[in-house]
Amino acid sequence: MANLSEIVAFLDEELKTSSIKDYAGAVNGLQLENAGSVERVVAAVDASLPVIEAAAQGGPGLLIVHHGMFWQGVQPICGAVYRKLKSAMNAGLAIYSSHLPLDLHPELGNNVLLAKAIGLSNLAPFMEAKGVAMGMMGEWSGTREELVERVSQSVNGPVHLCPGGNDVIRSVGVVTGGAGSEVAQAKGVDAFVTGEGPHWSYPLAEELEMNVLYAGHYATETFGVKALAAKISELYGVPWTFCDHPTGL
Incomplete structure (x- = not known):
């Protein structure tokens, strides 16, 4: 088991999250925290509803994505938005997103x-x-x-x-x-x-x-999240998996 704050601090520094300008909807960094423990890491391209629901199976963990939850801007917490947050929070799943910092x-x-x-x-x-x-x-x-x-x-x-x-x-x-x-x-x-x-x-x-x-x-854009999850696994001794949910686009 690893500490979420330690992993986030490493990711922010390694990716230069605060210094790389990005699209407003990217909201790079920790988008959803949990109680503080990480038992596993899941990598995925998109923080979509099917991905979050799949990643939520298995206990407290960290979902690392390239496209985060806020690409559409501010939205009411209803429908799919509510279901994403509820699924992640019930499972103790934190979510970290990195767009251009991970590309570069x-x-x-x-x-x-x-x-x-x-x-x-x-x-x-x-x-x-x-x-x-x-x-x-x-x-x-x-x-x-x-x-x-x-x-x-x-x-x-x-x-x-x-x-x-x-x-x-x-x-x-x-x-x-x-x-x-x-x-x-x-x-x-x-x-x-x-x-x-x-x-x-x-x-x-x-x-x-x-x-x-x-x-x-x-x-x-599957390459970066896989490499990042593997790096976290190596440094912090937690297992990682890739949640493959292709769009065909």
């Missing part, structure tokens, strides 16, 4: 872990916005089709390809999640790997003569 982490982040899973080498920061590198880029040698296959294996799912650039790939940029809308900023690489994008990002990528691989918002 140099060792435990979604971007770096997906880049390594693909097999990119000589990694470097990629796509800076407001002084922060939103992703990672690296070297890769092969054809476009080979890259699609490698990315598909890495995310364990289908990849939608916009074949707008050259067939030979030497450099790849990675920004997980919904970064397809930033395709115009993905300069200097032969291929751009992200989770999803709006319809217009595909024709724009063609016009920019860029290869874009849409590998799924959910699928590209």
Whole structure:
């Protein structure tokens, strides 16, 4: 059994939670506390009702998610919102959320872990916005089709390809999640790997003569929460599991 406050202090410091700006609805950090003990850690991408109800089975613990409970802003505590809170509180389940801080982490982040899973080498920061590198880029040698296959294996799912650039790939940029809308900023690489994008990002990528691989918002963001839960397990001696609830998007 571990102490919740000690784990939260570690997470806040490791992820630089207070210093990384994020969307208002992210509310990074501890979103729901419990009585103070953690017997297990559950990792998940979304703090959705099915995930929280599943994670609540098993006693006091900590649910670590990438997308927290407050993306829709302030809401009445009714319906699904009430059920989420009630399920978690009845079980003694604390909830910690980390969005951009987890995306950007140099060792435990979604971007770096997906880049390594693909097999990119000589990694470097990629796509800076407001002084922060939103992703990672690296070297890769092969054809476009080979890259699609490698990315598909890495995310364990289908990849939608916009074949707008050259067939030979030497450099790849990675920004997980919904970064397809930033395709115009993905300069200097032969291929751009992200989770999803709006319809217009595909024709724009063609016009920019860029290869874009849409590998799924959910699928590209399972890496960080798993790594974070495994780290907590290693440091504090509590078991961890992954609650897989894919959206297909």
